[in-house]
Amino acid sequence: MEEKMIVLVAFDGSKAANEALSLAVKHAEAFKGKVVLVRSLKGGADIDSExxxxxExxxxxAEQFCRERSVPFETHLLVRGCSPGEDIVRFAEECRADEIIMGVRRRSRVSKMVFGSNARHVILEAHCPVVTVK
Incomplete structure (x- = not known):
């Protein structure tokens, strides 16, 4: 049996994440693959139920978006105590993702230096290709 391509989408509900989801669905359709939707929360004692x-x-x-297009998908809400960037890289390895697609937001250079960037971490550390969209 042929394995399906796995397209992991880091989805946070932002406009950029919606663009990433749209592209991921196109890739899954083109390569007869499935979309793995991931949302990462840092977690810990101070996590807010909101x-x-x-x-969720x-x-x-995102599930409904995939369902309406008849694209196979699965979803994962990750609360594992690490940064979203670390979590996405780790989960991509665990699920053997063939590609990661994520949205990026424009930030100033100073903001990136002070706060870091989850996208930057994923791009530098992922075992597979990473596609970013604005």
Whole structure:
């Protein structure tokens, strides 16, 4: 049996994430693959139930988007205590993703230096190709 291409989408509900989802669905359709939708929350004792609820709503939207296009998908809400960038890289390895697609937001250079960038971490550390969209 032929294995399907796995397209992992880091989905946070933003406009850029919606663009990433749209591209991921196109790739999954073209390569007869499946979309793996991932939302990562840092977690810990201070996690807010509203953050979890928002993440679940975002994933439900992404699920519906895939379902309407008849694209195979699965969803994962990750609360594993690491940064979203680290979590996405780790999960991509665990699920043997062939590609990661994620949205990026424009930030100033100073903001990137001070706060870091999850996208930058994923791009530099992922075992597979990473596609970013704005």
């Amino acid at each position: 953050d979890i609820q928002t993440a 709503q975002d994933l439900a939207y």
